[in-house]
Amino acid sequence: MRDDERLRRLNTLFQELRDKAREGWVIMVEGERDVIALRGLEVEGEIWPIGRRPKNELVDVAGRKRLDVIIMTDWDRRGNEIEKMLVKKLSTWGKIPDTIFKDKLRHLVGREISSLEEIGSFIASLEKRVWNKKERDQNDKAG
Numbered sequence: 001m002r003d004d005e006r007l008r009r010l011n012t013l014f015q016e017l018r019d020k021a022r023e024g025w026v027i028m029v030e031g032e033r034d035v036i037a038l039r040g041l042e043v044e045g046e047i048w049p050i051g052r053r054p055k056n057e058l059v060d061v062a063g064r065k066r067l068d069v070i071i072m073t074d075w076d077r078r079g080n081e082i083e084k085m086l087v088k089k090l091s092t093w094g095k096i097p098d099t100i101f102k103d104k105l106r107h108l109v110g111r112e113i114s115s116l117e118e119i120g121s122f123i124a125s126l127e128k129r130v131w132n133k134k135e136r137d138q139n140d141k142a143g
Contacts, residue, residue, distance in 0.1 A: 004130045006108055010123060013104055014041050017070070021045030025068045025098070028058065028086060030079060033117040034072065040120045050082065059086065063093025070098040074115040075106040 001009075017038075021027060026046040029035060035047045050058055050073075062069050071086050073079035083099060090097045105119070113122050 003126055003133065007123070007126050007130055010105075010108055010126070013101065013108065014043070017101055018043050020068075020070060020098075020101075021047075023068075025070050026062060027070045027072055028062075028097075029072050029116060030074055030082065031117075034074075034115075037117045037119050038072070041123075050086070055082075055085065056089070059089040059093070062090060063095060066093075066095065068098070069095065070101055072102050072105075072116055075102065076114045079115075 017027070018041075021043050022045060024045070026048055027038065027043070028048050028050050029038065031049050031051045035049050038047055048058055061067075069086075069090060071083050073083045073086075083102070087097055087099065105116075109119070109122060113119065
């Protein structure tokens, strides 16, 4: 996939995530750096770093309050294990958490990064590559 298309899809994905957060969905991430990364992309609302509290406590709070949850753990082995555990525990409360955002993000970044905290610098790098390509294309047409 071309960089400009990937950038467009990432922007759309994060706009959808911002919309869900504004609608009251809770986003569960692994740590504080992931919270900072999402805030840097202007995602507002409830973002819960699961590393700060016992996972059972977070799941129970979300379950009792019948909250809609988006799981945005890293896409490494540890993140995938945490995701499976959260899905299983939240499902016992009758709520199936959303893991689609994470799956789409993992598809768009490929193997270039493996953690959410890297997403801001990845997008900045992608924007720079797209901009540089546009500059080169314009120079080729002019020259």
